[in-house]
Amino acid sequence: MRDVATLLEALPYIREFHGQTVVIKYGGAAMEDPELREEFARDVVLLKYVGMNPIVVHGGGPDITRYMNKLNLPVEFVGGLRVSDKDTVEIAKMVLVGKVNKDIVLRLNRHGQAAVGLSGDDGRLFRASRQSAPDGQDIGFVGQIDRVDVDVLEHIAQDYIPVIASVGADREGNSYNINADDAAAAVARAMGAFKVVFLTDVAGWLRDKDDPASLISEAGADEVEEAITTMEGGMRPKLQACLDAIHGGVSAAYIIDGRVAHSLLLELFTDSGIGTKIRPAQ
Ligand SMILES: Nc1ncnc2c1ncn2[C@@H]1O[C@H](COP(=O)(O)OP(=O)(O)O)[C@@H](O)[C@H]1O
Numbered sequence: 001m002r003d004v005a006t007l008l009e010a011l012p013y014i015r016e017f018h019g020q021t022v023v024i025k026y027g028g029a030a031m032e033d034p035e036l037r038e039e040f041a042r043d044v045v046l047l048k049y050v051g052m053n054p055i056v057v058h059g060g061g062p063d064i065t066r067y068m069n070k071l072n073l074p075v076e077f078v079g080g081l082r083v084s085d086k087d088t089v090e091i092a093k094m095v096l097v098g099k100v101n102k103d104i105v106l107r108l109n110r111h112g113q114a115a116v117g118l119s120g121d122d123g124r125l126f127r128a129s130r131q132s133a134p135d136g137q138d139i140g141f142v143g144q145i146d147r148v149d150v151d152v153l154e155h156i157a158q159d160y161i162p163v164i165a166s167v168g169a170d171r172e173g174n175s176y177n178i179n180a181d182d183a184a185a186a187v188a189r190a191m192g193a194f195k196v197v198f199l200t201d202v203a204g205w206l207r208d209k210d211d212p213a214s215l216i217s218e219a220g221a222d223e224v225e226e227a228i229t230t231m232e233g234g235m236r237p238k239l240q241a242c243l244d245a246i247h248g249g250v251s252a253a254y255i256i257d258g259r260v261a262h263s264l265l266l267e268l269f270t271d272s273g274i275g276t277k278i279r280p281a282q
């Protein structure tokens, strides 16, 4: 009976989301566990099967750090963004485009839905420019996305699940390392997505980052704007990305726990949700 109740609970959401674009940001920390990687792929394929248009934008920060450590290169973050010289950008491209992207594509393929991997360079998907840290510091070749060309995405999304790695170049051909949260927000805005979901390695936005019980289950964009000014670490770019998406017309942004099996389905298809929902200011 419980299973039937769950299905019935999901039905209105499935109807509401039919034909809608949902951008899913798949984060480094949430990608670490092999079993969860399988569950994630299954969930995304299911979204496609029930008539949604899922687009995966992924990071892979921990993987980039691992390779940098192997090469004895210094790892530094400012305001949640990786300080990126030319070597760092090269490694980020190799790891995100060559390894992580293909790994996700393969897994989606195996679960029954053909996926196509892209980076910001493919089909001129992203046009990027150099970005400074929030405090104005020079952090090298870190990119912000100035333009998303949705043409290639719209074509691919008709039949396939697009999987996008967060790197891109400027008009002169300089490559940039782009925070994957920023990339997800830019894609969600440009595609007129209904929702954007960020999977991460915490329960959601926590009032106290050291207390997992202090989850903020819902907040308006105005509350986020106020909190973000004093925030450090990886949650800052994530909340900024939620704001960018909301201000760009996306109806809601969610930060959810990628360590929980099926968290994506639980957030989208149940009344209570499981993480933090960010909605427009009231
Ligand atoms: N208020 C907060 N609530 C939740 N997490 C926070 C907060 N402040 C800082 N963080 C940190 O942000 C991290 C998530 O960001 P990040 O490591 O960039 O994730 P991902 O790799 O999934 O993009 C958490 O693991 C946590 O350490």
Ligand SMILES: CC(=O)N[C@@H](CCC(=O)OP(=O)(O)O)C(=O)O
Pocket: 026, 027, 028, 029, 058, 059, 060, 061, 062, 064, 080, 081, 082, 084, 092, 142, 143, 166, 177, 178, 179, 180, 181
């Ligand atoms: C500029 C910048 O910080 N780029 C990120 C890109 C990958 C990413 O965002 O990965 P997660 O989503 O796993 O954190 C980085 O180098 O880690």
